[in-house]
Amino acid sequence: MSGTSIAPAAPPGTSSSLVSARGRPPDDRPVFGPASQPSSKVICLGRDYPDGGIVGPHCHARAQLIYAMAGVMEIRAAGSLWIVPPQRALWVSAGVEHAMRARGAVSLRTFYVADHAVPADLPNVPTGLAVTPLLRELILRAIRDGRADDRGGRQGRLFDVLLDEVAALPRCPFCLAMPDDPRLRRVCDAILARPGDRRDMAAFARDAGASPRTLARLAERELMVPFSVWRQQxxxxxxxxxLVGGGSVAETAAALGYETPSAFAAMFRRIIGAAPAAYRTQGADPAAAFGRAVPTRKASRSG
Structure with a gap:
């Protein structure tokens, strides 16, 4: 990742290797919403990040739901790269190291959940979730009306509803498996840096110091899909x-090296399960942009 290093919005108990651009350790104060006591079952925080802003590898003592009202987040966690638009959120269990890069200006709205309050239905591995309009409003209200103590009363009931809604959200992972082998990693990083690059596998193999056959074998083993499939994903x-930034389907198709907008739209629908236009509006109906899962590596792996 390259960009501006920024301290994470972090509750008590955050462990981070990040040092800010000025050399200071991470600032654990919330930027939006009142601070919550460590005893609170849910801590709601918000923060705005500029385009290219980076939160370095870190983990939390609490589980976290990471959601952006605007912008797209690129999150690395558990051996995968997650692309999280406003219609999605990422659930990260306590203790799982993760890092974030803002793709466009990101308005992060997130909350951290104490172990005893984590819904039993949620897995202990990073999980993509389709955000409903109800959950979005619950998150915004919880941040706006946060209290120092949620052990009873209206705020406690709000958190209960919020957690119930999270547990019921459809799973929808938008992620790519990332390899360990340095040769294949070099190729994957090059494709992520220039997704419109039309070079064939032989050209990438030469740059990586490996044969096309070796790369193909590594992809099957480490990415769990053929190299060509991973590249399309x-x-x-x-x-x-x-698309979230307002680019047209035609502009996006050209930037990514597709021959025609219709070819891009067909591949987008085949992989995502929804039309590209569903992501051009920040407030798009999550149900319309639900889509299908992108294959990932072993879910038990932690980063």
Missing amino acids: ARVLAALPM
């Missing part, structure tokens, strides 16, 4: 920040 996921 990468190109389609790279389209999300462009």
Whole structure:
């Protein structure tokens, strides 16, 4: 990742290797919403990040739901790269290291959940979720009306409803498996940096110091899909920040190296399960942009 390093919006118990651009340790104060006591079952925080802003690898003592009202987040966690548009959120269990890069200006609205309050239905691995209009409003209200103590009363009931809604959200992972082998990693990073690059596998293999056959074998083993499939997934996921940022389908298709907008739209729908136009509006109906899962590596892996 490259960009501006920024301290994470973090509750008590955050562990981070990040040092800010001025050399200070991370600032754990919330930027939006009142601070909550460590005893609170839910801590709601918000923060705005500029385009290219980076939160370095860190983890939390609490589980976290990461959601952006605007902008697209690129999150690395558990051996995968997650692309999270405003219609999605990422659930990250306590203790799982993750890092974030803002693709466009990001308005982060997030909350951290104490162990005893985590819904039993949620997995202990990073999980993509389709955000409903109800959940979006609950998050915004919880941040706006936060209290120092949620052990009873209206705020406590709000948190109960919020957690119930999270547990019921459809799973919808928008992620790419990332390899460990340095040769394949070099190729994957090059494709992510320039998703419109039309070079064939032989050209990438030469740059990586490996044969095309070796790369193909590594892809099957480490990415769990053929190299060509992973590359198409990468190109389609790279389209999300462009579309959310207001780019047209034609502009996005050209930037990603597709011959025609219709070819891009067909591949987008095949992989995502929804039309590209569903992501061009920040407030698009999450149900319309639900889509299908992108294959990932072993879910038990932690980063």
